[in-house]
Amino acid sequence: EVQVVESGGGLVQPGESLRLSCAASGFSFSNYAMNWVRQAPGEGLEWVSSISDTGGRTYYADSVKGRFTMSRDNSKNTLYLQLKSLRADDTAVYYCAKGATIGVGSPFDYWGQGTLVTVSS
Amino acid sequence: SSELTQPPSMSVSPGQTASVTCSGDKLENYYVSWYQQKPGQSPVLVIYEDTKRPSGIPERFSGSNSGNTALLTISGTQAMDEADYYCQAWDSRSVVFGGGTKVTVL
Numbered sequence: 001e002v003q004v005v006e007s008g009g010g011l012v013q014p015g016e017s018l019r020l021s022c023a024a025s026g027f028s029f030s031n032y033a034m035n036w037v038r039q040a041p042g043e044g045l046e047w048v049s050s051i052s053d054t055g056g057r058t059y060y061a062d063s064v065k066g067r068f069t070m071s072r073d074n075s076k077n078t079l080y081l082q083l084k085s086l087r088a089d090d091t092a093v094y095y096c097a098k099g100a101t102i103g104v105g106s107p108f109d110y111w112g113q114g115t116l117v118t119v120s121s
Numbered sequence: 122s123s124e125l126t127q128p129p130s131m132s133v134s135p136g137q138t139a140s141v142t143c144s145g146d147k148l149e150n151y152y153v154s155w156y157q158q159k160p161g162q163s164p165v166l167v168i169y170e171d172t173k174r175p176s177g178i179p180e181r182f183s184g185s186n187s188g189n190t191a192l193l194t195i196s197g198t199q200a201m202d203e204a205d206y207y208c209q210a211w212d213s214r215s216v217v218f219g220g221g222t223k224v225t226v227l
Contacts, residue, residue, distance in 0.1 A: 035216070037164075045156070045164065045207050047216035059215060095163060105211030107154040107169035114163060 002026040002110045004079075004096045009115030016086055020115060022079035022096030030054075030074035033099035035108055036081050038092035038117075048094070049081065053102045064090075086119045093117075125208050125219035132225040139195040141222045143208030146189060151210040153191040155184060158221075159204045167206075168193060200226050 008020040022034070036048040049070040050059045058070050069082040079096055093116050097108035126144045133139040143153060153171050156164040166175050168184035171191065181196045195202050203226040208219040 037218075044205075044221040045158075045209075045218045047209075047218055050216060061215065097164075100166075100169065105213070105216070107152075107166055107209075108156070108164075109166050109169075109175060111163040111165070 002098065004098055004110055004112040006094060006096045006112045006115040009094065009117045011118045011120065012086055013121050014087055014119055016119075018083045018086065018117060020081040020083065020094055020096075020117070022081075022112060024077045024079065024096075024098070027098070029072075029077040031102055033102060033104045033106060034072060034079045035097045035099060036070060036079075037095045037097055037108070037111075038090075039095070039114070040089070040092040043092075046092070050099075050104050051079070052104050057104060059104060083117065086117075088119050091117060091119050123212065123215075123217060125210060125217050127206075127208060127219040127222045129220070130223040130225065132227055133195075133198045135200060135226055136197055139198045139202070139224055141193040141195075141206050141208075141224065143191040143193070143219050144189055145191075145210065145217075148189050148191055148210065149187050151186075151212060153184070153186050154209045155182075155191075155193045156207045156209065157202075157204045158207065164207065195224070198224075198226055202226060 035050045055072045093114040096112040098110040099106040100109040155168040158164040171186040
């Protein structure tokens, strides 16, 4: 069974940092692109970033470029999102989503349950 | 396609057809996916590559994409289909989501 499980969310103050993790199982992790999507309370889905199967290519939304860094460790079947210089408008549930194929830009066929990041003083 | 526009909400009677639109410049040049999200749950992929249904998605869900508009159609809508629906496309550098459409079955 394919599973992606996020962790690492929590309450942080503006300007602080946080690292989210996504543990993958049930599929050959190194053969798929992976993605992060967030959803602010009561709002729609917002794409955050995507990473290629090898980790050699990463893509970011303009709203997080320069502050967030996505990476993966294929030996540990784990995806990461480093969040820096956090702002109140980064408050959201962060979802890890598996790409349907090896290619970045493929549909997101499995989603985790999400981890909540709250940025507040 | 840098922006995808969806109507915020729509309602449909049980058994009728619901059509959710997603508009974007020259959208037909991009593959569109659709996601269903019920309250308190994670999104679920219901249509990909404009018209394809993942395994386990009922046949009443279908999709199309032509010109500047992609369409998600739910035929014979059931109460369990009440949810938010989001369209999505990839434009070679970024992923774009539509704002979402709340489909109410009443």
